[in-house]
Amino acid sequence: MKLELRKVTKRFGDFTANDSIDLTVTPGTVHCLLGENGAGKSTLMNVIYGLYRPTEGQMFIDDQPVEFSGPSDAMAAGIGMVHQHFMLVPVFTVAENVALGAESIKGATLDLESTRKKIREISDRYGFQVDPDAVVEDLPVGVQQRVEIIKALVRDAEILILDEPTAVLTPAETDQLLGIMDQLRKDGKSLLFISHKLREVREISDDITVIRRGKVVGHAQPTMSTTELASMMVGKNVQLTVDKDAAQVSDKVFEVKNLTLMADNGVPLLKKVSFEVRGGEILAVAGVQGNGQTELAESIIGLHPKATGSLSLNGTELLGMSTKQVLRSGVGFVPEDRSKDGLIGSFSISENLVLDLFDSPEFSSAGTLNRSKISANADRAGTEFDIRMGSKEHTASTLSGGNQQKIVVARELSRDLQLFVGSQLTRGVDVGSIEFIHKRIVQERDKGVPVLIVSTELDEVYGLADRIAVFLHGELMGIVPPTTPRSVLGQMMAGATYEEALAADTEHSEASSGSAAKTQVTESAPRAEGEENER
Amino acid sequence: MSDKQPAAQQVDPALAADTDAPTPPQDVPSQLVETQKPSLFARIAGGSIGLSIGAALAAFIVGGLLIAVTDPATQAASRYFFARPLDTLAAGWSAAYDSYVALLQGSIFNPNGRNFTQQIRPLTETLTVATPLIFAGLAVALSFRAGLFNIGAQGQIILGAIVSGWVALNAGLPVIVMVPLILLGGIVGGAIWGGIIGVLKARTGAHEVILSIMMNYIAANLLVYLLKTPLLQREGSSNPISEKLGENALFPLLLGPQFRLHAGFLAALLAVAFVWWLLNSSTVGFRLRAVGANPNAARTAGISVASGYIVVMALSGALAGLAGAAQVAGTEKVLSTGIAASLGFDAITVALLGRSKPVGTFFAALLYGAFRAGGVSMQVSTGTDIDIVLVLQALIVLFIAAPPLVRAIFRLPDPTGAPRTKKKKSASKAVEAAA
Structure with a gap:
């Protein structure tokens, strides 16, 4: 499905959050919306997802004009959204979460079997490795995110919006997500990827639209350097590396x-x-x-x-x-x-x-x-x-x-x-x-x-x-x-000691690139329970 | 150092150019995620002055309808409503109009008085009745500003009355010494009672609403008990009432013996000024407001939240205790079981109407004083039941509390923040997963 925005404008009072935005997401591509915080990315996503009504402009799906009065309309039209903050019930199982809002009923009882089947199908197809009966709060963040994606796919979403999906992920999880996005793309889905992390954007995107202060300021190619992209995003030359001399140790x-x-x-x-x-x-x-x-x-x-x-x-x-x-x-x-x-x-x-x-x-x-x-x-x-x-x-x-x-x-x-x-x-x-x-x-x-x-x-x-x-x-x-190296640090963050990580990394660079999966499986499930209790 | 200077200059022009925009455009979207959402309580307690005035007006309109509907003449006329509908409307209008005029005359100025003293007496009555409400209203407003819901003003008033009453009955000193001493008694009694709540909350984390309600019961029964012991009970009486206060223990009358207005009113004015200074200019007030507005940030900035709770409850209690002192030595002149009446609860509505601000609370207390003073003469001259005044008070609070409710029902944007109600709609489907 092709998603097209023509001159979409969203105003809050005097303030224009989106100013006549043009955007086209073609099937089988990842289109990245790049912009600083406060540039109007999230507002635009909410317009597309039916949470806000555009003040002006029109949206088209496969060249048919559409109008949404809420997220349910957007979902019905084939748009799925993976929110930055997951919309999952922690104490529910994966299947229950996926079924939520679209439960199928057998007599007076909830029929989760059909949902489980669908989850397994999707999970196998894209290699998600998600157990439908796992309780969501026990899952690592990266897997929880996959549950969000499954939620969208179960509802037959052809257009997927991912709102800063990598903000909560480890480097390894990020790589996995990019892999999943690539598969979805190959499957003919249209992906709209929102991010301000330039490395990821360059890695996965087919097209890049840069917005600044609510306006489209240009289109970029993933082949452009991060410095160029950052300058476009901010509207001035930025220094991405921090300028510093060697440390001068003091007596403190x-x-x-x-x-x-x-x-x-x-x-x-x-x-x-x-x-x-x-x-x-x-x-x-x-x-x-x-x-x-x-x-x-x-x-x-x-x-x-x-x-x-x-x-x-x-x-x-x-x-x-x-x-x-x-x-x-x-x-x-x-x-x-x-x-x-x-x-x-x-x-x-x-x-x-x-x-x-x-x-x-x-x-x-x-x-x-x-x-x-x-x-x-x-x-x-x-x-x-x-x-x-x-x-x-x-x-x-x-x-x-x-x-x-x-x-x-x-x-x-x-x-x-x-x-x-x-x-x-x-x-x-x-x-x-x-x-x-x-x-x-x-x-x-x-x-x-x-x-x-x-x-x-x-x-x-x-x-x-x-x-x-x-x-x-x-x-x-x-x-x-x-x-x-980043890869060594990533493995240490997943539980390897420096020596192990260094050894694995050398081995990895000698072997083919495919063996990276070996270390990525050793995913941890960091939990912040203690932090909550402490307060 | 030298290689960093040019870099800094390179940034400056672009940033400076941005400052031209009068409102930073980032604001609205960033508020969607950045702003701390004010609690429902904060929105009720911190409403605008327009909201307070609007709520009062709306209450008067609904109150007028109630007066009209309950008026016997209107009811009689309504029996032939379909024959002559105007009769019913006219009767209803005159009932409401007459009642409100009587309320006004009974609370501010009575043009039918035989002399100026009688004409102006209603206003002085209003101020007299308002005096304890000002103290108690300030007490509750102060606790609101520190994020605490002090329901316990009632108990603190009673304790203030007990201590100041005991001082008034037992210290036979000249009036110039007695007045400050009695006020101090009120402060001490109330501060201890409020402070207990603060300490319990700070040490054990118990909720102040539960604590203060329980402390109210204890205070009320403590008063009854003490009034039956030789400590306070009138000699030879079997009723729970104290001796009448001596002349030296009464607050001086401000306008001579024909009016009840006493020096407690001046003390109330000072209290308004004090609370204003406390909240706006003092370091203690800064700490209390910080604890009330965001305890996490306060703690991180090195402010002790626990001691903040204790201080605010003691201060709040002290102000409420002054209301008790004003009751004993100003208007009642005797300590009885009904000394606090329903002042502690009216104080909550006064603070709400006054938006938890000292000056606002002062005027809200005057309005309630006017209701009380005018209600009596309204009942006498028009036959409208004085209870309508209570209905008016309740309606005002209802309307103050209603806007968030109304906004929630109709999903209207919250004027204090960004249009985030719609976002909540989707979020309400599923609880956010803990990361």
Whole structure:
């Protein structure tokens, strides 16, 4: 089925999210929609999927004009969507999830047998390896995503929309997904792939449409270089690699010894983690999310009072201090989820910029806030960190993700730091801001501050790290140099030691490319249960 | 360093060009995923001033219809409605109109009074009745702003009344010392009672609504018990009532003996100013608002959420306790089992109507005071039952609570955020899988 959009425009009030978008997805191809966060990709997807009605313009399926009043219309017309956040019921089995909303009934009972049969058919056809009777919450993220794809295929979708499908996947899972997409393409399906990860886009796409600020700014070929694509996406030249000199080690040091943390249900979240970060170097923690990185970062700033072991910063023990004491002793902290932990959406930008310093002598006296100093601080931070805001008195929730993140980074880097800890510094942040934030982190390193970065983005890890630490199931698998190949790092993230991974990698490059599947099967099922319980 | 400078400059022009746009275009889509969704409670408590006024107007309209329908003359005229429909409408209109005029005259200015004192008395009555409501309304509003639903104002008022009453009955000092002492008694009594709730919530995680309801029962029965012990009970009386307060223990009257308006009203004005300062300019208020708006972010920024709960409940209780003191030493002049009436519950509606803001709460309390003061004269002069006032109060709250409900039913976009209700529709089909 061919999907065509002609001059599709979507407005919210005065704001134009999509401005006369033209787009054609032909059967048997993968069409990539490339754009920064906030460029209007998701809005466009929701228009196609019937969640929003276009303000202007028309959609065509096989040259027939169509109009959807809801997702059920879109599904009936043969459009399937794989959401960025899965729409699955965790406690249901795969078959139950697939049947949900289109249950077939035998008498008064639910007939899951026909659904199971269909799942097996599809699973065999595309090599999904999904058991219809597995409970969804027990499945690894990559498999859960396949369940989403099966859901669409069972409903006879010919056009598949994949909304940032790789955001939650390990490198190995990503490769598997790209393989699946390739098969679907060969099967004659039309795929619309949304992403801002250039490597994947170049690997899988047949056509690329780049949108910026709601407008189509051009079509690109997958043969174009990542730098060219990024420049098109952002509208200016961007530097994808982080510029940094060799690390100049200072005498500051942050030492973690035997850090252990148990969840309330006794599941270990961190197992005897020991490492050190010297001043002037960046240690990047890589690993699939939910393997203890979050807990590591939170333990450092005292959010997990039950953690045991030792966290020593220049000889001072941080463990046992309150969060406030840790922050005041010179630790800068950027949490991984800015809207949940980093900002107060209903507070003004200037208030958010002093969230951890509002009661310091700098911004208050005798229990009264010094509004003029807080406001001056916002002016300074706004200029220095290029926070684009209408007014510093607007609430933080009115800003885009990139600017929100700049608020958090600005707040944490505005103090005199002894240690900087940052999680997912650039998640959901546009390319321009990523560059800026990275630059500031490197500057901090060059001041001689020990920097600990947690990231699931390998590009970021490679760009920033002086050394890379790999975590799996709360354990430190090893610390490797940034020259380590991606494939080796990927295998370590799946459970191999550095030596094993290195050996397997050499073997792999000697053998044919097909043998990569061997290591990819050793998929882990990282779960974030403990993290939920802890809060 | 030198090789980084040019790179930074290379970025700047493009970024600077972007700032020209008055509203960053990224905003709307990003809100779809980025914005913390305000809770239903936050949307009710934090509505706009237009919403409050609209709710009050809508309540008056529905209330007017109720007055008309229950009016005997209207009912009589409706028996021949199909013969002369205008009669019914006219009767209904005059019933509602007369009642509201009487309400107004009974609460603000009575032109039929024989002299100015009588003409202006309704206004002073309104202020007098509003005084404890201002204190208690502020108490609840403060807790709302810190994200806590303090249902326990009733109990805190009672404890404030007990302590301030005991002080008033036992300390035989001159009035200049007594007034602050009695107010302090109210503060201490209420703060302890509220603080207990705060400590229990902070230490055990128990929900403040359950805790405060239970504390209300305990307070009410504690008062009854104490009024039967020699500590408070009037000598020689078998009823649960205290001695009358001495002249030295009464709040001075502000406008002379012909009016009931007392110095407690001035204290209430000070409390409004204090809470305004607390919420808008103080570090304590910043901490409380942060805890209320996003406890996770507050904790991450080094703010102790647990101590925030304790502080806010103690402060809230202290304000409620002042309402108790104003009741004892201002209007009632004696400690009895009915000292708190339904003030603690009216305070919740006052805070809601006042959008949890100090000045808003002040005016909302004045409106409720006017209802109370005017309701009596309305019943006397038009025969409309005073209970209609309670219906009006209930309707106001209903309409304040209704907009989110109405928006949810009709899937209208939420004015505070992006059009995300539609997204929820698809999400409602299946719970998001935990990653």
